[in-house]
Amino acid sequence: MRAVRKARSTAAAVVAAALVATPLTLLVSPAQAVVGTAQADDSYAYTAQLTVGDYQHGCSGVLVDEYWLLTAASCFVDDPAASLTVPAGKPAQKTVATIGRTDLTSTSGAVRDVVELVPYPGRDVVLARLARPVLDVTPAKLGTTAPAAGDQLLAAGYGRSTDEVSPTKLHTGAFTVDAVNGSDVQVTGQDNASVCSGDAGGPVVLMPSSTPTPTPTATGPVIGGGPLPITDDRPPVVALNSRSYQVGCYAVDSPEGTPNSAVATRVDDLTSWIYQKIDAPRITDFNCDGIADIAIADPEATVNGFAKAGLVRVVYGGGKGTVELNQDLSTIAGSAEAGDEFGEAIAVFDHNEDGCSDLVVGTPYDDLPGGADAGFADIIYGSPSGLTNGQASLHLEQGSGSGALLGMASKAGDQMGATLAAGQTSSGEPYLLVGIPGKDVGAATDAGSVVYLRGSVSVAISQDSSGLDDTAETGDHFGSAIAASEAVIAIGAPGEDLPVTDALGKVTGTATDTGAVTVLSHDLNSGGIPTQLGFVSQDSKSFTSENETGDQFGASLSTATYYQYLALPNGVKTQLSNAVIAVGVPGEDTTVGSTSYADAGRVVLINDRLNAISLGESIDQSPADVSGGPEAGDRFGAQVTLADLPGDGINNLELAVGIPGEALGSVAQAGAVQIFNTQGNPGDADYWLQEGSVGVPGTPTASHKVGSSIYGTGNALYLGMPYGPNTHGSLYAVPWSNITGGTVAAVTTYAPGAGGLPAAGVRFGWAAR
Incomplete structure (x- = not known):
């Protein structure tokens, strides 16, 4: 600096430590x-x-x-x-x-x-x-x-x-x-x-x-282990x-x-x-204080006398209180009405890029002038004073606003907001996907659609969109499940009907509700639609299963991105983005020996590397070294969540699978969650979670349906218990070390009637973010 010269300012102050008598x-x-x-x-x-x-x-x-x-x-x-x-x-x-x-x-x-x-x-x-x-x-x-x-x-x-x-x-x-x-x-x-x-x-x-x-230095995670x-x-x-x-x-x-x-x-x-x-994993932080907050949905809660109007409760970290969000607040559009189910789906991202997390809430069963159960969604903005600080939510409804939404019309049964996915692209741009699984597309009733919002981009995606391989058909329910990461978008159509072929490729029939998943990137094609990377079904090349009636492939979805760093001969590093998509197939029938178990369920992993889609591991409970064992009605894969734990690469990518129909002994539908590492054979490192295990309180009880609500972050697995044991529902944050590390730390419990939450609700824990 002739160089870095003196650092003094009108606000500069003397520091006690001085090199000589004159202060610095x-x-x-x-x-x-x-x-x-x-x-x-x-x-x-x-x-x-x-x-x-x-x-x-x-x-x-x-x-x-x-x-x-x-x-x-x-x-x-x-x-x-x-x-x-x-x-x-x-x-x-x-x-x-x-x-x-x-x-x-x-x-x-x-x-x-x-x-x-x-x-x-x-x-x-x-x-x-x-x-x-x-x-x-x-x-x-x-x-x-x-x-x-x-x-x-x-x-x-x-x-x-x-x-x-x-x-x-x-x-x-x-x-x-x-x-x-x-x-x-x-x-x-x-x-x-x-x-x-x-x-x-x-x-x-x-x-x-x-x-x-x-000396050689580790520059990042690598597939398969070491830097x-x-x-x-x-x-x-x-x-x-x-x-x-x-x-x-x-x-x-x-x-x-x-x-x-x-x-x-x-x-x-x-x-x-x-x-x-x-x-460190990015946290939900609605009041921007650097301490994790959490939003917990109860879409069947009664609000001001209206049954199933729905609400979301927010717990601020650091003991900073709680808040209730519902449609009777002046900053949120609409008003509480019976059957709206505000909070059926929720998502979190920083929409306005101010450093405060924003909450997206879907209300799919709200009745609008266009018809019953037309639905909509709202973005509720965070701020240093938290959510609902006087700033009106951004209301997303068909026929209003701009872009694709403005050109659409709400109709009965659309169920806009039934599913949501939000985050940031690899360039850091916020995006939001809103599912409308009951949307009619042309003459196809309930074909389904998804609205994609990113900056100035506002488009409706359906199976009839430009550049997509499939065709919108009645009952596809495209958008019934959505997952997205900075690299990819996955949209499930569990009602998709597809042909059944024999070993020679001859069509022998049609499998109804067999399901399919469309995988897209955030880059737009010439038609202004996110570019398709693949259309995947159980009949896809190299898949070990086949299309069968009622499989519901794509009924649940989760995706996570990890990075692979490669060294070139000249010492320059290059970073490759990779994504894993978990696809739930809860209606899959599993056969062991001569016995078939209807709706036992399955999960399939899809890999995206350099925009090349390939099918990965197929996971179910049939192998002898996998805990549990298949049973009729387990619905393994009814919910899935991928969590990227701190550490390097895909070896720290864990898959949690909800099994809400799991019977434990004679206890019907007690439910459970099974956790797998996404590398190696499923039985090499599978873990089991049920009531009374890994620090989760309670005893397996009929119809508690553990696994009906799960969400994983790098810090914890969030286990929603909307069906009990708490009368109003509950949510547990289970540290990953409890599950995979063999040590049992304290499980954080969120329950109505404790921690400042009012003792009211019906399905508290339905969803959490």
């Missing part, structure tokens, strides 16, 4: 800029410029993951001298980051909102999550060895230069380590380099002359700019003899914490 100041600036030598290349393009508030001050940062920056906590507090304590969650002021634009007058790189802060206690360090990923800038390499006295460092930032308060180019400067004291690295600038106001949070890099010989060795020879980031005397910085009057010294904050000893936070 934190590098928070009312402008954005940097000190040092202007960069002519993109070697340090991972350096970010941050603007906090309405240009109130600026800082610097470093990209450490496509979604995350590492920067200074002092950027986000009012008085850094008093405290560096930053509340976790959404920044108090709007914060914008520019990454990969070493010349701020250019259009390279990316500009992103910062939507979440994760502070490291007691240190001038904070992780900042971006609303969307940065895909065209390589994140910095993080060092794991502390700098030592005499080491040569390079600091980068967008702070003030010698003669500019707001330089337009990234600056760097050379420094020598004087001493390392705990988390502080004391440095002195070389060739008049200084750290200046606005440089706080910028990267401090250990230069090659003092960098140990690079691929990929050498990264770049100088590592070991610290962040924190405070300085700001000698030679613009508009700073330094007393004679003031050293051009600075203090950086170490991050080399924080790599485990950094990657733990980066890799």
